[in-house]
Amino acid sequence: MDITTIADLIVGEKGIIQDIPLDNLPLKLLEMGCLPGKEVELIQIAPLKDPLYIRVNGSHLAIRRETAELILIAKSENLCEKLKS
Amino acid sequence: MRKTEVIKVALVGNPNTGKSSLFNQLTGLNQKVSNYPGVTVEKKTGIAKLSSDVTASIIDLPGTYSINPSSLDENIVLQALLNAENEYPDVVVVVADVENLKRNLFLFSQIKDLQIPAILVINMADQMIKKGISLNIDLLKKELNSEILLISARKNLGIDEVRKTILNYKEVSTTTIANIADRIDAEFFKKLKKSFKDVSLYKAWLLITQHHNFPNTEISLKQRIEAFKTDEDKLKRMQNKETILRYQYINDILKKTYAVDTSKATDLRFKFDKILTHRIFGYVIFASILLLIFQSIFDWASLPMDYIDATFAFLSEWTKNNLPTGPLTNLLAEGIIPGIGGIVIFIPQIAILFLLISILEETGYMSRVVFLMDKLMRRFGMSGKSVIPLISGTACAIPAIMAARNIGGLKERLVTILVTPFTTCSARLPVYAIIIALVIPNDRILGIFSYQGITLMALYLLGFGAALASGLLLNKTLKVNDKSFFIIEMPNYKLPSLKNVFYTVLEKTKAFVFGAGKIILAISIILWFLASNGPETFKNAPEIIKGENTQLSEKEINKKVASFKLEHSYIGIMGKAVEPAIQPLGYDWKIGIALLSSFAAREVFVSTLATIYSVGDDADRTTIKERMGKEINEVTGEKRFNLPVGMSLLIFYAFAMQCMSTLAIVKRETNSWKWPILQLVGMTALAYVAALLTFNLLT
Numbered sequence: 001m002d003i004t005t006i007a008d009l010i011v012g013e014k015g016i017i018q019d020i021p022l023d024n025l026p027l028k029l030l031e032m033g034c035l036p037g038k039e040v041e042l043i044q045i046a047p048l049k050d051p052l053y054i055r056v057n058g059s060h061l062a063i064r065r066e067t068a069e070l071i072l073i074a075k076s077e078n079l080c081e082k083l084k085s
Numbered sequence: 086m087r088k089t090e091v092i093k094v095a096l097v098g099n100p101n102t103g104k105s106s107l108f109n110q111l112t113g114l115n116q117k118v119s120n121y122p123g124v125t126v127e128k129k130t131g132i133a134k135l136s137s138d139v140t141a142s143i144i145d146l147p148g149t150y151s152i153n154p155s156s157l158d159e160n161i162v163l164q165a166l167l168n169a170e171n172e173y174p175d176v177v178v179v180v181a182d183v184e185n186l187k188r189n190l191f192l193f194s195q196i197k198d199l200q201i202p203a204i205l206v207i208n209m210a211d212q213m214i215k216k217g218i219s220l221n222i223d224l225l226k227k228e229l230n231s232e233i234l235l236i237s238a239r240k241n242l243g244i245d246e247v248r249k250t251i252l253n254y255k256e257v258s259t260t261t262i263a264n265i266a267d268r269i270d271a272e273f274f275k276k277l278k279k280s281f282k283d284v285s286l287y288k289a290w291l292l293i294t295q296h297h298n299f300p301n302t303e304i305s306l307k308q309r310i311e312a313f314k315t316d317e318d319k320l321k322r323m324q325n326k327e328t329i330l331r332y333q334y335i336n337d338i339l340k341k342t343y344a345v346d347t348s349k350a351t352d353l354r355f356k357f358d359k360i361l362t363h364r365i366f367g368y369v370i371f372a373s374i375l376l377l378i379f380q381s382i383f384d385w386a387s388l389p390m391d392y393i394d395a396t397f398a399f400l401s402e403w404t405k406n407n408l409p410t411g412p413l414t415n416l417l418a419e420g421i422i423p424g425i426g427g428i429v430i431f432i433p434q435i436a437i438l439f440l441l442i443s444i445l446e447e448t449g450y451m452s453r454v455v456f457l458m459d460k461l462m463r464r465f466g467m468s469g470k471s472v473i474p475l476i477s478g479t480a481c482a483i484p485a486i487m488a489a490r491n492i493g494g495l496k497e498r499l500v501t502i503l504v505t506p507f508t509t510c511s512a513r514l515p516v517y518a519i520i521i522a523l524v525i526p527n528d529r530i531l532g533i534f535s536y537q538g539i540t541l542m543a544l545y546l547l548g549f550g551a552a553l554a555s556g557l558l559l560n561k562t563l564k565v566n567d568k569s570f571f572i573i574e575m576p577n578y579k580l581p582s583l584k585n586v587f588y589t590v591l592e593k594t595k596a597f598v599f600g601a602g603k604i605i606l607a608i609s610i611i612l613w614f615l616a617s618n619g620p621e622t623f624k625n626a627p628e629i630i631k632g633e634n635t636q637l638s639e640k641e642i643n644k645k646v647a648s649f650k651l652e653h654s655y656i657g658i659m660g661k662a663v664e665p666a667i668q669p670l671g672y673d674w675k676i677g678i679a680l681l682s683s684f685a686a687r688e689v690f691v692s693t694l695a696t697i698y699s700v701g702d703d704a705d706r707t708t709i710k711e712r713m714g715k716e717i718n719e720v721t722g723e724k725r726f727n728l729p730v731g732m733s734l735l736i737f738y739a740f741a742m743q744c745m746s747t748l749a750i751v752k753r754e755t756n757s758w759k760w761p762i763l764q765l766v767g768m769t770a771l772a773y774v775a776a777l778l779t780f781n782l783l784t
Contacts, residue, residue, distance in 0.1 A: 022325050026570045030328040031151040033188055043355075047364035048460035051469075053575060057332075058187050060354070060575040062456045067570070 002075060006054060006068035009042040015073030016040075017056070024070055033057035040073060090139045093172065094251055095165055097196060098180035099189050100148030101449070101576040103208040106238035107180055108145040109588050111247070118592055128161075129592075135252045144174070150188065152195040152291065153324070155570070156493045166199060167291060176202045176254035178247070183209050183235075184216055184577065186343060190229075190335045194263045197231065198287035202257035204250050210235040211242065217346035225342040232257050239582050261287065265330040269323050280309050294320050354577050361453045371454055378441050379479065379545075382511075386433040393433070397426030416613065423692055424609025428602040431481065431688075434511040436594050438480035442473065443589040447581035455573055465553045466500035466560025468492055468571060474501050475552060478508030479545075482747045484593050486754055496565040500556050502754055503764060506747050507552035507740070509545045512687040516738050517544055519691055523714055524731030540735075547739050551771075604746045608685035612656065612693065619654040626650045651697060656682070670737065670773070671730040671780045673718070680737075687743045729783035733776040741772035 009015060017036050020029060034040070034056050043060070044053040050065040098104040108116070112131025129145040146165055147158035154160040165174070177196055181189030186207065196203045213220065226233050232250055236243030250257075266274040266286060274286065281289035292306075293313040314320070360366050404418040445451050451473065459469030470492045477485035485505050492498040509517075525537045622629070630646045637645070651657050652674075660678035667677050675697050683690040694713065716725035742748070748761040755761075 022321065026155065027153055027321075027324055027328060028151070028155045028570065028572060030325060030332075031153065031191065032572060032574070033332075035329060035332055044358060044362050046362065046456055046460060047367065050460040051456060051571065053358070053362065053456060058185060060577075062452070062459075062571075062573045062575055064459070064571045067572070 003072055004075060006040060006042065006052065006063075006071045006073055007065055009040075009073075009075070011042055011045060014039055014041045014076040016076065018072045018074055020071055025067065029063075029067070029071075032061060033059040034061070034071070039076070040071075092135070092139060092141045092251060092254060093175045094133075094141045094143045095174035095177045096143060096145045096180060097162060097166075097177055097192065098148060099150055099182065099185065099192060099574075101574065102148070102180045102182040102185075102189065103238045104148060104180040105145065105585055105588070106582055107178075107206065107208065107236070107244070107247070108143065109584050110238050110241060110244050111141070112143055116588070118596065133248065135248050139252055141248075141251055144172075149192065150574075151192060152199075153295070157490050163291070163295060166196065166201065167288065174201065176204060176251060176257060178204045178206055178251065180238075181205060181207050183207050183213055183218060183220070186220075187332075187335055187339055190339070191331060193229075193231075194331055194335065195287070197229070198261045198263055198285070199291075200259045200261060200285040200287070202254050202259055203231065204247075204254075204257060205229070205231050205233045206247060207233065207235050208238050211237040211240055217348065219344045219346070221342040225338070228338045228342065229262055230258050230260055231262070239584075261285070263331050263334045265327065265334060266290075268330055269326050273323070277313065280312070294324055354575075357578050358453070358575070361450065362456055367453070367457050371457060374445070375476070378438065378476070381441065382434050382437055382480070385437050389433040390430055393426065393430050397422060397429070401426075415617065416610070419617070420610045420613030421606070424606040424613075427609060427686075427688060427692060428598060428605050431511050431597065432594055435480045435484070435597050436590050438477065439484070439590045439593040440586060442477060443586045444581045446473075447579065447585060449576040449578045452573055452575050456575065459571065463497075464560075465504075465556030466496065466563070467504075467556055468494060468497040468501075470573075471497065471501040474505050475508055475549070478505045478510060478552075480511050481597055482506045482508070482510050482744065483750050484596055486747065486750050487596070489754070493570065496563060499565060499755065499760070500559045500563065502751055503559060503760060504552040504556045506742055506744065506764060506768065507548050507555065509548040509739070510687075510744075512744065513544075513548075513738055515688050515691045516683075517541060517735060519694075519710060519713070520726070520731050520734050522710060523726045524728050544735060544739055547736075551740060555767075604749070605686050605689075608682070608689060608745070609692075612682050612685075612689065615656040615659070616651065616654050619650070619657070623650055623653040626653065669780070670776045671733050671784075673725065675716075676730075676734070684743045685745045687738060690738070729780050732783055733780035736779045737772045737776040739772075740768055740775055742768035 003018060004015070006015070017034065017038050017040055019036060020034065022030075038057040040054050040056040042052060043055055046053070046062075051062045052065060052068050053060070053062050054068075055061075096104055096108055108129070108131060111133040115133070116129060116131035118129050131143050131145070133141045133143055135141050144165070146162045149159040149162045151159075152163055152166065154163050165172070166177070179189070179193045179196055181193065190205075193203065193205050207220075212218075220235075222233060222235060234243055234246050234250060236247060238244070274290075277289050277293070278286055281292070284292070292310050361370060401418045401422045404414060404422060408414040408417070442451075445454075454472055455469035457469070458472045462469055462471050471489070474485040474489045477488050482505050485508070486502050489498050489501045489505070492501060521537050521540050525540050527535065527537060529535050530539070626646050626649045627642075630642055630649055634642060634645065652661075656678050657674070659681055660674035663677045663681060664672075664674040667680065672680065675694075678697060679690045679693040682693045713726055714724070717723070718725045718727075742765045748765060751761040751764060752758055
């Protein structure tokens with residue numbers, strides 16, 4: 001399990017949120033459902049590589065890259081899925 | 086008659102939950118928009134009849150995800166629920182979307198903990214089967230110890246139940262539900278409780294964590310609040326813990342009561358998003374929609390606009406001919422009626438634009454536009470959310486600037502407000518139309534594109550270009566301490582509700598008519614007064630002219646008297662006074678009058694020229710254009726409205742800040758005179774220099 005950030009996901013990849021350093025990020029992120037322990041999926045990246053469209057905890061949200069770079073996640077092992085398909 | 090009882094109801098909920106649909110269903114046409122005293126945010130209120138002798142006064146609070154505010158709009162919700170003033174709601178109705186119940190319950194649990202009677206209304210219940218959602222509502226009621234209703238606001242299902250429950254609001258429980266204080270920091274909350282015995286614990290918590298000064302807060306309370314505010318970092322950590330614990334509490338309840346069978350869910354969102362946010366198709370579709378919007382503004386609006394124009398011209402004419410002659414009739418026929426006409430004429434364009442914009446917002450597409458445009462707009466100091474004000478600005482800058490409120494970032498919002506007046510609003514159109522018709526040949530390139538059409542299009546692009554360029558400049562120069570943060574929800578796609586669209590259009594049009602309308606009307610009356618009054622020479626005009634031209638016919642003398650009067654009226658004197666300043670741009674004192682008067686509102690330019698050139702003549706519009714075409718520059722002997730002068734005027738109007746209503750709105754929205762003054766000076770200077778260059782390059 002390698003720790004990266006949401007910004008390092010490729011479209012369609014998922015991860016589990018490990019930590020949200022709230023010194024630099026506002027409460028609103030948590031309030032909209034971005035909580036540690038929740039699964040996050042990168043749905044789409046805007047054409048200029050920013051913002052990022054994610055699904056987390058039932059919410060569909062768009063956040064800027066600078067925010068995504070601060071949210072630490074553990075990438076879900078999707079190797080099995082890749083092999084299946 | 087018995088005095089009817091009024092129950093004060095506040096509607097609260099996440100954005101995109103159908104809160105407005107419920108509000109529209111409950112109140113119908115009995116709604117109005119006013120402003121909160123001292124703040125700029127609109128207050129939507131309405132009256133609903135609950136029974137024969139009880140009515141509800143419903144306030145539709147701005148959509149929010151949490152009671153902790155992160156924008157101007159959201160702050161209103163906090164204020165409304167904390168200030169125990171006379172407008173304090175008797176009962177709060179929290180509207181939730183069945184699909185996003187978890188996030189909606191987050192807000193509901195906060196409001197419950199404030200110990201206000203709160204009813205949970207779960208909307209879009211008709212979608213449950215389609216989305217594969219099952220909900221044990223009885224168990225949920227028990228777990229939350231709350232009154233819960235399932236409704237479908239769009240299909241008008243369950244609305245009567247909502248009315249009944251509001252009617253019996255006294256039976257709604259006011260117990261707290263989450264009860265997580267002890268798990269956040271037991272000792273801290275014990276102290277807090279001791280210090281704030283008079284309010285609920287959650288209210289005390291909000292008082293010490295929010296940075297807002299509430300009006301009429303007593304001094305002893307303020308001191309107690311300050312005593313707890315010493316360690317900001319600790320408070321922030323506790324807020325985070327609160328959020329996590331609150332979600333845990335909700336998760337535990339939903340595990341028992343709520344399930345989604347994803348195999349049954351038919352989600353079109355994914356398919357639509359793939360296309361609508363695509364790196365190429367996304368922009369192609371957005372550009373096509375924009376083109377369609379502009380096309381419809383012109384095509385659909387032109388017929389009603391012509392009709393309105395003709396009607397007011399007729400009314401004015403009729404008044405003149407049928408009422409006894411005198412200053413009052415003149416005021417009515419030449420001041421008030423054309424003034425009102427000058428407002429009404431813009432209604433078709435504004436209504437059509439907001440019809441289309443509100444359809445795009447209702448469907449959920451606007452969020453995708455914000456997503457597509459955000460990075461691009463940031464280079465110009467704005468946010469993706471600035472796209473909506475900039476598009477709205479093509480109708481009228483006033484509703485556009487108000488639409489900038491939901492931009493969370495201070496700097497991004499300020500830049501948006503400052504540059505929006507550059508977009509080509511509908512008031513510039515009549516000016517462009519008449520000048521283009523005068524100076525641009527009505528020919529076609531390759532038989533397809535008309536020169537006139539291309540000129541108009543170039544002026545639109547120039548407006549957007551100026552907005553972006555000044556955004557770039559402001560982005561570099563403005564120093565605003567901004568810890569802004571961008572996060573938007575991408576709601577599911579929906580068919581627009583015609584009712585909601587209708588109410589939005591009505592609301593925006595009313596805002597324009599009563600906001601800008603007042604100023605336009607006032608200016609028309611002042612202008613009329615200045616043009617029909619003057620010092621001694623003005624009053625003695627008939628004698629002076631008759632003395633000079635003894636052999637002329639009476640008709641010609643009347644004409645000469647009229648133009649002499651205009652020249653010596655107060656406004657004529659003002660026009661002469663500014664002539665030296667505008668001569669380098671190619672203008673004379675007559676254009677100067679039109680320029681001066683249009684500093685109040687641009688479209689006044691055409692009506693002023695109409696007055697100047699048709700004085701003493703019952704000329705219709707075509708002859709006004711012809712008359713302008715025949716105007717001769719006394720110095721050069723050439724036509725007054727030749728290409729250099731026409732282009733110089735077009736450029737001047739593209740850049741100049743000539744709208745008092747916009748300046749008033751900017752003052753209100755930014756709470757400072759600094760920004761409207763910067764706009765006025767900056768834009769006018771730019772307009773002057775650009776027009777000067779244009780004129781000199783072309784001559």
